[in-house]
Amino acid sequence: MAEYHTFSTEDAMRFADEHSGLFGDHSKLSCEEFGDGNLNLVFRVSNDKGTSLIVKQALPYARCVGESWPLTIDRARIEAQVLLKHRKLCPEHTVEVLHYDAEQAAILMEDLKHYRILRTELISGKQFAHLAPQMASYLANTLFYTSDFALTGPNKKQQVGKFLNPELCLITEDLFFTDPYCNHERNNIHAEIRQQAQQLWHDEALQAEVAQLKADFLSKPQALLHGDVHSGSIFINEENCKVIDAEFGFYGPIGFDVGSLIGNLLLNYLGHFGLTQDTDARQQHQDYLVSQVQSLWQEFSAQFTQLMRSECHEPALQNSLYQQRFMQQLWADTLGYAGCELIRRTVGLAHVADLDKISNSTVRGQCEAKALQLGRDLIMQRHSLANMAQLMQLLHSLSER
């Protein structure tokens, strides 16, 4: 193909046809563009027998703000390479990439049409017992095997260099760690919680903790993160879940991925105070979410610990006391990043439907205030919350306020 141009549906069909044997020679292809993201075109290419694939092409700008916000199309390389790497490490729960074209910044991948977006499902009150154990396995395997425990120093450094991802990291650096804690024009603050939001701008004790979490985001390349594990990046059905959208991938602190996901489960937990009127149904769904958070950490930490014990190739890191402390610090990091996710999704640029969909604005404001409070508590208490039981206590005390 020629130099980069944005794909038409015709281009997407040709691309899918060329790079997969799935369709056969004479298949009748159709194509629709259905991207609801802001950064990419997403096409579904199908033949008349019901076989389909996805073509995702990176746009050279962020679509939500028009062409005024240019953004490297190299992120398609990052996305493809992270997904290929993670799929090697956890094939069950990573979307399959069939082909990546650097010039067109386009990825041909498996169509998860029998899956739905986790966020939508959780908002509608659906529950999946396999969510936590499967995501725990995804996180433990992808993060352990790309860390210093598993890679030699030189191999790790080569990987770090391949996945520097400066432009997309900068988005997270700004939106996640800076904007919510100052009066930034990118913030999106509902009138009902303006006062609580403003408190964040003057909360120096909190800002000191967020500075530490940001410094680690900038300078703690522990493992190849997905970088954006929110419930919109997870597809799920009755049997399985799969992770997509890895364009924010980079070498960063392991707790960022784990914490992002826990943060999103907690956002859904808080959202249901407004989304679900039936108190029994609400309680039941919130209990489900709590059990998922518990099980996610327990299974993740059990698997990661087991991998450290049996698969650590770096002699100096085989020390069991060090490994215990590593898990303790990882727990604190996880809580901290979960807290940041709660706060930035409430007052920052990118909200979540879990809160925004609450129709009564007073109730929404109450839920958002809880999100800010819980976020702050998680960040401030991340070293003193010794275990999951104490986190659960914090959650229950919050519900009663």
Add this chain to the structure above:
Amino acid sequence: MAEYHTFSTEDAMRFADEHSGLFGDHSKLSCEEFGDGNLNLVFRVSNDKGTSLIVKQALPYARCVGESWPLTIDRARIEAQVLLKHRKLCPEHTVEVLHYDAEQAAILMEDLKHYRILRTELISGKQFAHLAPQMASYLANTLFYTSDFALTGPNKKQQVGKFLNPELCLITEDLFFTDPYCNHERNNIHAEIRQQAQQLWHDEALQAEVAQLKADFLSKPQALLHGDVHSGSIFINEENCKVIDAEFGFYGPIGFDVGSLIGNLLLNYLGHFGLTQDTDARQQHQDYLVSQVQSLWQEFSAQFTQLMRSECHEPALQNSLYQQRFMQQLWADTLGYAGCELIRRTVGLAHVADLDKISNSTVRGQCEAKALQLGRDLIMQRHSLANMAQLMQLLHSLSER
């Protein structure tokens, strides 16, 4: 020039003549090779008027073990680029690079013929009041201005990618953090301290702390380190000191550079128990070293703190509470890496003359035992030694044992 070949003295003269205007057209050049390192050829090229320059060429193998240990000549690029960067940030105390040739892995640089190697001077009991303040300024400026405090996220990542330096980092990773704590064939253990050395191999509490320091060396790219600030990399005279030999440079934990230097001053301190018989002279020199360690940390931390306050371009890191904690952690890191330097220089592959030159092997063994003890204390107590006064107490208690 053609593809890489090891320089003859003729080549070195031609190289120096081509890339500097210093010699003039008809100067009579002479050249001697005097490298005592193991990895490089070092030529002094002089004209008949006393002007001279140094040509340093990286060998594609480590000379000490012949051609059997291949080593990338890309380290000449690292060395040249680190020195150029550090010289921009601290021109007074960084050797000047005039030209770098990638193909020949050769660097043309200023000749420090009016300087001597700090280690040799300290061993002979020389004292320089300007050592600590000047090195404090070198460390504060080079480390601050290459850190997240001063660089944007994207700019920092680009720099990290440029200075990954996998091969030379691996040498440090092995020799500094792994070998001394196990029965490794590369270790060089004098018979007199074999028992104390063996204790290191079974000291799991110590190994857990060293694991943390190694993990940080692997995954805490805080700033562009020199990477090898021992007293053989510092040239000094009555007015000034300059840092050379930056081939180990990479983005790593700031405390590594500061701790390496402090570790070397402490090695000299301990060495003089054996090197200097006259107890008054010894005491006087050791008092000098103690005052230098104190002043190094005090001036470094004062300058770094001042730079954080006035030159921090990253809004999230301007928080003063965070900056205080950053300095606290940096102090602990510094002590830890100083401790590692004491231990690895005593039992690892690369010894220092400060200890090895002690002619009486019993006395040398006593000094080496103190180095191991002090090294362990520094590593184990790095979080509890609250300040320099407590470090000094530790040092005095050691002298009395």
